[in-house]
Amino acid sequence: MLPSSFGYQVISSLCHVLPWPIVIFEIADRLTDEFIALRPSWATIVGAAEHQDRWEDLSPPGWEQYADFARRGIGEVQPFLTSDEPVLRHGARVIDGHLQLVLDKVDNGDHLDELGHVGTPLQESRDMFDLMRRDSRDGWDDIIKRLHGYRELLRGYTETLDSGLQLGRAVAIRQVDAVTKQAYALAGEESPFDGLGRELADAGFSDQDDQLTEAIEAAKQGCHRLAEYLATSYRTEARSEDGVGRDRYERAVLQNLGASPDLHEIYLWGWDEIAAIRTRLVETARIIDPTSSVDEVLADLEREPCAGSQDEFADFVRERQLLAMEALDGVHFDVPPQAREVKVNLAPPNVPLGAWYYPPSEDFSRLGSIWYALGERQEIALYGQVSTAYHEGFPGHHLQGVLAMSAAKDLCTRYQRLLMWSPGYDEGWGLYAERLMDELGFFERPEYVMGYLTSQMFRACRVVIDIGCHLKLPIPDHAPFFPGRQWDFDTAVEVMRTWGRLTDDNAESEVLRYLGLPAQAIAYKVGERLILDLRERAGLPLKEFHRRVLGYGPVRLDYLEELVLGEA
Numbered sequence: 392m393l394p395s396s397f398g399y400q401v402i403s404s405l406c407h408v409l410p411w412p413i414v415i416f417e418i419a420d421r422l423t424d425e426f427i428a429l430r431p432s433w434a435t436i437v438g439a440a441e442h443q444d445r446w447e448d449l450s451p452p453g454w455e456q457y458a459d460f461a462r463r464g465i466g467e468v469q470p471f472l473t474s475d476e477p478v479l480r481h482g483a484r485v486i487d488g489h490l491q492l493v494l495d496k497v498d499n500g501d502h503l504d505e506l507g508h509v510g511t512p513l514q515e516s517r518d519m520f521d522l523m524r525r526d527s528r529d530g531w532d533d534i535i536k537r538l539h540g541y542r543e544l545l546r547g548y549t550e551t552l553d554s555g556l557q558l559g560r561a562v563a564i565r566q567v568d569a570v571t572k573q574a575y576a577l578a579g580e581e582s583p584f585d586g587l588g589r590e591l592a593d594a595g596f597s598d599q600d601d602q603l604t605e606a607i608e609a610a611k612q613g614c615h616r617l618a619e620y621l622a623t624s625y626r627t628e629a630r631s632e633d634g635v636g637r638d639r640y641e642r643a644v645l646q647n648l649g650a651s652p653d654l655h656e657i658y659l660w661g662w663d664e665i666a667a668i669r670t671r672l673v674e675t676a677r678i679i680d681p682t683s684s685v686d687e688v689l690a691d692l693e694r695e696p697c698a699g700s701q702d703e704f705a706d707f708v709r710e711r712q713l714l715a716m717e718a719l720d721g722v723h724f725d726v727p728p729q730a731r732e733v734k735v736n737l738a739p740p741n742v743p744l745g746a747w748y749y750p751p752s753e754d755f756s757r758l759g760s761i762w763y764a765l766g767e768r769q770e771i772a773l774y775g776q777v778s779t780a781y782h783e784g785f786p787g788h789h790l791q792g793v794l795a796m797s798a799a800k801d802l803c804t805r806y807q808r809l810l811m812w813s814p815g816y817d818e819g820w821g822l823y824a825e826r827l828m829d830e831l832g833f834f835e836r837p838e839y840v841m842g843y844l845t846s847q848m849f850r851a852c853r854v855v856i857d858i859g860c861h862l863k864l865p866i867p868d869h870a871p872f873f874p875g876r877q878w879d880f881d882t883a884v885e886v887m888r889t890w891g892r893l894t895d896d897n898a899e900s901e902v903l904r905y906l907g908l909p910a911q912a913i914a915y916k917v918g919e920r921l922i923l924d925l926r927e928r929a930g931l932p933l934k935e936f937h938r939r940v941l942g943y944g945p946v947r948l949d950y951l952e953e954l955v956l957g958e959a
Contacts, residue, residue, distance in 0.1 A: 415471060415482035419804030422464050422486065426810055429457055435519045437809045438752020443523065444536035449512060450547030451554050458497040461490040481943070482804045488947045489811055492646055499642055503555030506562045506621075507907020508569040508900065512548050513617070514742070516541070517577065520587070521738070521762070522749060531596050531603070534587065538606035542613030549620050556628050564629040565880065566907040567621055574618035578611045583739040633880055633906045634861040643910035648815035648917060649947020654858055657917060661854035662867060664916065665890070668848045669871065675844060678837045689845065689892060692774040692838055701763075704771045705735040708761065711777060712784040715833060723831075723933050724786060729755045730793035733784050738764035744900050748783045750792030753809060759789045766896070775842035775892075777834060778825045782846075787824035791817065794941045803944040814911055815948040819918015820940065822850060826919065849891030849901075853912040856883045857905045880906070921948055925955045 427434045431442035447453065464486060471483035496502055505511050520537070524530030555561065577584065584607045591603055635643070645651050676688040683691070698704035712733050720726040729751060744764050751759040761783045765771065781787055796808050825843060834840045858864065859878040866882075868874045872890060873882055880902060887898040905912045926936050939955045946954065 415479050416804055418467050419482055419486060419806035423806045423809055425460055429460055432516065432519050433810065435522050438754060438757045443533040446537065446540050446544040448547055449544060450550045453547060454497055454502050454551060458494055461493040464490045478802060484950060485807045485811060485946060488649065488950060495642065496646060500558065500560060501642060503551060503558065504560040504562050506552060506570055507566045508903035510908045510911065513570055513574060516544060525590055525594050528596055531591060531599055535602050535606045538610040541610035545613045545617045549617060552625060556625065561628045561630055563633045563906065564626065564631060565633060565903065567626050567629045569903050571618050571621040574614045574621065578615035578618060582611055583742065584610055586739055634863060635909050637862055640861040640909050647910045647914045649813045650815065650949040652917065654862065658855060658858045658864060661851055662870060664851040665871065668844055668851055672844045675837055675840050688841065692841060693772045697770045697772050700769050701737050701765055705737060707773060708735045708776065708780045711780045715781065716785050719786060724790060724937055727793055727797050729797055730790055732758055733789045734758050734760040736760050736762045738762050744897055746779055746783050748788035748792065751796055753796065759792050774838040775845055777839045778843040778846045781828045782821040782825050787821040791820050791941060795944050798944045807944045811945040813945055813947050814914035815918040816945050816951060818915040819922050822915045822919035823922045845892040849887060849893060850915050852886055852891045853905065854916050856886060857910065857912045860906060861909050918948060925952060929955055
């Protein structure tokens with residue numbers, strides 16, 4: 392239990408004498424406030440009350456200010472990294488581990504070429520509008536101010552990209568063209584921003600319509616300027632080579648995993664996974680129809696059963712969450728009250744296809760939410776969506792996100808609950824959740840098992856494509872597709888289309904993602920692999936194992952191993 396406010400102040404004043412755990416909570420609270428002030432998008436992600444009306448500074452001076460913050464934070468927690476007090480040591484290690492990665496990114500100039508199909512500033516900033524409050528006049532005032540400030544955000548971003556150009560840090564033409572198209576779409580007549588006007592009227596604040604219209608036009612102008620810059624000045628300096636090379640890729644691996652595994656070994660393991668999954672796909676297809684091939688069975692599954700509309704699809708996903716939660720609560724997990732409801736949302740048009748999750752706000756006034764970008768599709772085959780529902784929702788990211796936000800306040804600092812994000816840990820857990828539901832029999836129809844296996848297959852294909860493309864590795868002679876060929880964009884798209892079982896537009900979108908966001912895609916399978924390895928080595932009952940993996944909050948993979956095995 393934390394001491395009273397008076398006791399808190401007394402102990403804080405004595406922290407140089409008495410190394411109580413409270414010291415790290417005080418440091419973490421202050422660093423969290425400073426981080427959110429520097430990166431106001433995080434105020435939106437975590438649902439903080441302040442800074443919702445402004446943006447971060449993405450110009451070169453803004454990035455240097457961010458690096459200075461990381462250096463100061465590291466200096467503050469380093470004295471406690473080897474403390475004998477477990478809570479103090481845990482808080483310090485989490486903060487230090489996170490800020491070391493921030494500093495590594497800026498010191499190596501990796502922020503100078505942060506331009507890609509997904510997961511880079513243009514997409515992430517646009518997504519913030521989906522999370523902002525729409526149920527009050529103040530919420531719409533924040534949206535209007537953010538729209539007006541969008542030009543300045545993109546101006547600073549352009550300055551940083553231009554600084555990268557001066558140092559020869561340009562991204563590949565393929566990424567430039569993808570982001571240029573997105574920026575033009577945001578500036579165009581069917582911009583996702585235009586949908587805000589309809590939402591304002593539905594919310595009953597139509598007296599703010601003129602202000603919103605003016606702000607939307609300002610934001611669209613900023614997007615048009617970015618698109619023009621990318622299409623002209625930037626594109627002329629862009630690289631023709633898609634891969635980023637070994638040095639840049641190894642840094643990206645560390646950023647995404649919080650660990651540095653042997654990439655050659657991971658590449659070969661990826662091929663082993665593809666072979667094993669293929670064997671099980673054949674076995675499962677025979678259960679469904681002994682006379683048909685895997686391709687024929689999957690073609691039939693694409694036709695039925697289907698959700699007849701995107702709204703019907705969202706209801707299906709929501710139902711799967713509730714059924715799983717009811718069955719597993721108290722058996723393999725202790726589900727907190729805040730996790731018992733999850734929103735399923737349909738993303739606006741003209742955004743990259745896929746599914747993703749946003750955690751609840753700090754005070755849980757905003758629920759955790761799954762987002763689906765389904766494109767123009769109305770009839771949606773369901774066989775492949777069950778595993779995604781478990782991954783993004785319960786017991787995947789939704790349980791993980793709520794547990795992180797509601798983690799024991801005497802163990803996890805506010806910094807860890809709100810700011811810590813490690814794709815290897817988070818996406819590894821999401822993929823582990825899919826496997827666990829398979830092990831527990833929650834893919835109750837062989838059709839759903841086929842969907843799960845196709846999901847596993849395209850995640851395994853990601854591993855070999857991502858590493859192979861960026862490191863220019865050849866496809867092994869024993870590979871089931873294109874043996875001996877060198878990886879390139881077209882080969883990767885064909886693999887994702889035929890082996891990853893994606894539609895043409897999804898396959899291209901996925902490969903663009905891998906090439907523009909190096910090492911992020913391998914975080915899923917590599918993270919899952921480590922969690923499974925830890926489960927075997929720990930030898931614990933499942934509920935206790937899950938408590939250890941999730942109970943310490945989000946951490947780097949190199950630290951998770953110590954925590955689960957009791958070595959931290």
